[in-house]
Amino acid sequence: MLEKVALGQSKLRITRVGIGTAPMGSSPAWHVNWGPQDEDQAIKAIRKAVGIGVNWIDTAPFYGWGRSEEIIGKAIHDIRDKVYIFTKCGTLQDGRGGFTENLKSETIRKEVDASRRRLQTDHIDLLQFHDPDPNTPIEDSWNEVQTLIKNGTVRNGGLSNHPTHLIERALTIGPVVSLQVQYNPLARTAEKQILPFCQSHNIGVLSWGSLAEGFLTDNFSLDELHPDDFRRNHPFSQPGNYSKILRIKDTLGKIAIDHGVKIVNVVVAWELAHSGLTGAIIGIRNEKEAVEMVDGTRLRLDEEEMNTIERAFS
Numbered sequence: 001m002l003e004k005v006a007l008g009q010s011k012l013r014i015t016r017v018g019i020g021t022a023p024m025g026s027s028p029a030w031h032v033n034w035g036p037q038d039e040d041q042a043i044k045a046i047r048k049a050v051g052i053g054v055n056w057i058d059t060a061p062f063y064g065w066g067r068s069e070e071i072i073g074k075a076i077h078d079i080r081d082k083v084y085i086f087t088k089c090g091t092l093q094d095g096r097g098g099f100t101e102n103l104k105s106e107t108i109r110k111e112v113d114a115s116r117r118r119l120q121t122d123h124i125d126l127l128q129f130h131d132p133d134p135n136t137p138i139e140d141s142w143n144e145v146q147t148l149i150k151n152g153t154v155r156n157g158g159l160s161n162h163p164t165h166l167i168e169r170a171l172t173i174g175p176v177v178s179l180q181v182q183y184n185p186l187a188r189t190a191e192k193q194i195l196p197f198c199q200s201h202n203i204g205v206l207s208w209g210s211l212a213e214g215f216l217t218d219n220f221s222l223d224e225l226h227p228d229d230f231r232r233n234h235p236f237s238q239p240g241n242y243s244k245i246l247r248i249k250d251t252l253g254k255i256a257i258d259h260g261v262k263i264v265n266v267v268v269a270w271e272l273a274h275s276g277l278t279g280a281i282i283g284i285r286n287e288k289e290a291v292e293m294v295d296g297t298r299l300r301l302d303e304e305e306m307n308t309i310e311r312a313f314s
Contacts, residue, residue, distance in 0.1 A: 002053040008177040008204035018056040020283035035226030036133025046075035048290040056068045060088035073120035086126040103133035103141040128158040142173040183207035195276035204278040253311035268296025
């Protein structure tokens, strides 16, 4: 049985890890290309993860411009009652190969309806604003979310990549159940302000990029990435950064060996050790990764191991 915790002030009790679907939604038409993806493998991965007890999926229309949501719809159409669906809104194609942010009320409604069709569901358990819209007051946008909650189309509202001053403004309109933020051993900015703020306001925190876009997985190799994989040009792939990551992974690997687990499990255990983090989003693409994603929730690192990891980071 996987541990479950409350997500902020909501009635949702979620497992400490959730299914991340950005990689499986990838396609050559999407500029965040993770290389070739197998839809059948992705569907099996989702069903395997749900089968072993993981009870939430994080997605967004942005992921492959709907492809991720369509895959999820196919995977969970007959097991919808076993899993919560967390999706997003606000990030739209700009018609020039890029994207723009739009959180106007009518846009939110249209996106929610489109997401429900792709996901083959009548409701969304958590709707998150993907990124801030500088052209629309968040009060107006958050009012629309409250309306959707009242009519049952959406059950809870959360934010993603929003600074504290925007969260505070949203709170004047209605509850903010959760905030999604980048957090992993290589990206720790959230520790300074976001995590303490959310703890003090009882807002759940979900981490994206939990495995640093794969750079902190066991068998990651820049040389073996598809030529069009966006990670070839990622800041982590630059020579100085990549060599540092390899040194950090060496330390993580030794701790993993001591526990008989994989590096990814040590990474997840380190993240979940932070009292301000509610759940970690783990991107998976096959059944093997689905099985491995939960092992980190059972691992407890002692003080000496945490200090060893901290020294490796610094």
